[in-house]
Amino acid sequence: PSAFRQFEATDQTHNRDLALRAVVFGGEALDAPSVRRWTNRHGCTTPRLINMYGITETTVHVTTNEIDEHQLNNSATRIGRALPDLRLRITDQHGSPAPIGVIGELCISGAGLARGYDARPALTAERFVPDHLGRTPGARLYRSGDLARWTADGELEYLGRADAQVKIRGYRIELGEIEAQLAQVGLREAVVLPHQEANGRTDLVAYLVPEPGTAPPTTSELRDTLAGHLPDYMIPRNFVHLDALPLTSQGKLDRRSLPAPTTERPALETEFTPPLPGTEEALATIWADILGVDR
Known part of the structure; x- marks a missing residue:
C-alpha cells in the first residue's frame, strides 16, 4: 500500500x-x-x-x-x-x-x-x-x-x-477503528496515536493529510462525523494537519517523527473570549492546569 x-x-x-x-x-x-x-x-x-x-x-x-x-x-x-x-x-x-x-x-x-x-x-x-x-x-x-x-x-x-489497542481513562480503544472512520471524510491519510501530556494525562491525537488541492475538514466537521459512529472517548482531542506523513527508508510510517500536538485548545471556529478578572480567571487557570492547555 x-x-x-x-x-x-x-x-x-x-x-x-x-x-x-x-x-x-x-x-x-x-x-x-x-x-x-x-x-x-x-x-x-x-x-x-x-x-x-x-x-x-x-x-x-x-x-x-x-x-x-x-x-x-x-x-x-x-x-x-x-x-x-x-x-x-x-x-x-x-x-x-x-x-x-x-x-x-x-x-x-x-x-x-x-x-x-x-x-x-x-x-x-x-x-x-x-x-x-x-x-x-x-x-x-x-x-x-x-x-x-x-x-x-x-x-x-x-x-x-x-x-495497537490502548487504554485511556479505563476505556479500551482500537486506534484502527478511529482511523477507518477518518478515512471516510475525504482525507488522503489518517493516523491516530495516544499522546501523553506534561501533566500525565493521555489523549488521542489524529494526524491528517488532506486530498491534494482540497481544504482540510474543520475540527467541528471531523468531530461531528466521528460522533455519528464512535463513542465520545474515541474521538481525538487534537487534530494535526500535515502535508504528508513521515516515512521510514522502507516506505512505512515513521511514528517517531510525527510532531507533538500543541497545547493550544483545538480550534472551534469561535473567537476566544478571555476570562474576567477574579473568580472566573482563577477557575479558568485551574481548568487549564488540569487539562494541560495554555488557556
Whole structure:
C-alpha cells in the first residue's frame, strides 16, 4: 500500500493508459482512500485489485480478497477467505471462538504454518499454541496478534493490531477503528496515536493529510462525523494537519517523527473570549492546569 500510494499519485499526474492485469496488495493494511482514487479513474476490474493478508509465520499469505466498489464504502478492510491449505479462527480473550461480527484475535492453523522461532522456545510457546479444536492430533494454532471479525457472508475484516489497542481513562480503544472512520471524510491519510501530556494525562491525537488541492475538514466537521459512529472517548482531542506523513527508508510510517500536538485548545471556529478578572480567571487557570492547555 505505501508503494501503491506513490504509484497512484504518479498515475494521477500522467493520466496514462496502463497495461496491467492485476494489482496485488500485501505487507501492510490497505487504506480505502488511495484505492478509491484509483477506482474513480480505472474501476475495479481493469486491472483487478486483489488484497492479500499474510504473515511470515504462515509462509506467507493467509487470505485473498478481490476488491469491489461495495467494499471501498466500508470502514473496515476486507481480507477475504483463507487459502486452501490454512484454517482460520477468531478467538476471544479466553481462546474460545468469537461469534460473527465480534472482534477477536486472528489465529491460523494448517499446512502452511511454520514450526516456530529459531532458538526462541519461550516466544514459540507463546505464539504457537495447541489447537484444541483441530482435527489433527498435535495440531498447533498461531496467534497472529491481529484483530479481525467474521462477516455474515463468511469473510474476514481486518481491524488492526491487538497491541495497537490502548487504554485511556479505563476505556479500551482500537486506534484502527478511529482511523477507518477518518478515512471516510475525504482525507488522503489518517493516523491516530495516544499522546501523553506534561501533566500525565493521555489523549488521542489524529494526524491528517488532506486530498491534494482540497481544504482540510474543520475540527467541528471531523468531530461531528466521528460522533455519528464512535463513542465520545474515541474521538481525538487534537487534530494535526500535515502535508504528508513521515516515512521510514522502507516506505512505512515513521511514528517517531510525527510532531507533538500543541497545547493550544483545538480550534472551534469561535473567537476566544478571555476570562474576567477574579473568580472566573482563577477557575479558568485551574481548568487549564488540569487539562494541560495554555488557556
